[in-house]
Amino acid sequence: VIGVAAAGHEISTRPFQLVTGRTWKGTAFGGFKSRDDVPELVEKVMAGDMGVDAYVTHRMRGVEATAAAVEALHSGDCLRAVVSY
Numbered sequence: 001v002i003g004v005a006a007a008g009h010e011i012s013t014r015p016f017q018l019v020t021g022r023t024w025k026g027t028a029f030g031g032f033k034s035r036d037d038v039p040e041l042v043e044k045v046m047a048g049d050m051g052v053d054a055y056v057t058h059r060m061r062g063v064e065a066t067a068a069a070v071e072a073l074h075s076g077d078c079l080r081a082v083v084s085y
Contacts, residue, residue: 056080 005011018024044050058081060069065083072078 056082058082059084 013022013024041050045052057077057079058069058072060066060081060083062083063085069078069081069083072081
């Protein structure tokens with residue numbers, strides 16, 4: 001199983017799946033470690049080896065747009081929002 005169940009939903013299987021040797025494993029954020037991995041990502045972006053624009057779905061300006069950005073994230077319409085002040 002790869003992915004995440006929707007909020008409030010469960011993932012299930014038949015016991016036979018586990019008896020035949022399959023295992024269930026889980027990670028938060030795919031095993032991404034912020035403290036170790038973010039500096040490396042920043043270096044890649046700054047060197048031009050990795051782009052981030054494809055991951056930004058909404059761009060907003062001004063402090064007053066902060067609430068709208070959070071609302072867009074919570075609604076599921078937005079993957080990443082950048083608010084410029």
